[in-house]
Amino acid sequence: MGTKSARAVLQGGSRQQAQKEFVRCQKRGYEIIAVDHPRYPWRLARITDPPPYLYAFGRPLDPEPAIAVVGTRNPTRYGFSMARRLSADLADMGLTIVSGMARGIDTAAHKGALDAGGSTVAVLGSGLSVIYPPENRKLYFDISRQGTIVSERPVDDPPNSYNFPARNRIISGMCLGTVVVEAAKKSGSLITARLAAEQNREVFAVPGNINSYKSSGAHNLLKQGAKLVERAQDVIEEIAPLLLSAKNSEGANLRHPENQIQAADLTAEQARVYHALDPYPAHIDELARELSMDAGALLSVLLNLELKGMVTQMPGKYYCIRGVET
Known part of the structure; x- marks a missing residue:
């Protein structure tokens, strides 16, 4: 529990009650995450009435x-x-x-x-x-x-x-x-x-x-x-553009930073799809034919590769290796 999180609890209610709450959390292995803590969910922090802190x-x-x-x-x-x-x-x-x-x-x-x-x-x-x-x-x-x-x-x-x-x-x-x-x-x-x-x-x-x-x-x-x-x-088809915009949004929490891309743990299917891509955008239907995959299953794999920071989706459901300008 960080200093800011502890302070957030101590500021709520009476100080004596807050100190007891703080001790209870420590004894039980609970964490207190203040709204300004780096691990506080950034989307939640943006609503009009976010909790000042979360117990976790x-x-x-x-x-x-x-x-x-x-x-x-x-x-x-x-x-x-x-x-x-x-x-x-x-x-x-x-x-x-x-x-x-x-x-x-x-x-x-x-x-x-x-x-x-x-x-x-x-x-x-x-x-x-x-x-x-x-x-x-x-x-x-x-x-x-x-x-x-x-x-x-x-x-x-x-x-x-x-x-x-x-x-x-x-x-x-x-x-x-x-x-x-x-x-x-x-x-x-x-x-x-x-x-x-x-x-x-x-x-x-x-x-x-x-x-x-x-x-x-x-x-x-x-x-x-x-x-x-x-x-x-x-669901994936609707949120895929939001996932991409989130990667470029301040405060977005990326699971796989650029310096870890090469160390990404790919399944055999993910590796197969990744190696079928090149610097020039390819449409998902073209990739599905080339790989003999169902478009829905392919979309799932491509999303995982996007989350790993290895693939970029272009307008019109075109995909290419990440970081290449065309």
Whole structure:
């Protein structure tokens, strides 16, 4: 915990209470990350009301780039399966999955990211020491080993109902966009979608059974202009330009700086695609034919290479080796 983070806690509430909170965090291995700390999520810092500090437990907080996956606490079998598979596919493409560790779709989202060996962030509506719901105790510690648990609430704060709408702004604020998988008309996940729109982030929705009230909220989002999602590539196609602009944005958190490009750990498929590129831009359809690959699968590989800083996307879905001017 840095000096600025400690000072942020000590400035809130009475000094004696803040000192006790500070000691509790140290004993339990929790970190306090102030809004001006280098590891504070830079997208979250840009919303109108960012938390002055976050409590964090698990791996060092590094959510960039991230997508939120949210929905009902009482999903259908289809909704749970879709959320888990979609999250696994997005995590496999290098995105951090952010959700609220609630029952239902949130649980499916975190499990999907863990299934893929990817990163996930759980944003709690309680303090870090209060695991809610209690049946997600194992999931809590699984996330802490592979991702991060965060909260803006004091460490022993209970999961009061009024905490959750405020919590939702953190979920959407960390992310490039929010995907609503299954939601009724009054679902809390629609608050997250609304906040995402207010924060100028992308809003996505997964269609469901038109006769199911559990999908009525998601369908309303689609009517209002949310992007329809049937598979992970639908999300990737929308956010790819945002990922590229983020690399050039002040404060963007690059996972693979230029001096590490040559040491990038490529899979056999990534290496094959990379070696098919040259300094002159090639259209994705041309590359797909040359490599005998499905365009969606190729797009996923190209995105991973972009995230590694090895490939640049040009206008019109043209790609070339990064750093070459044409």
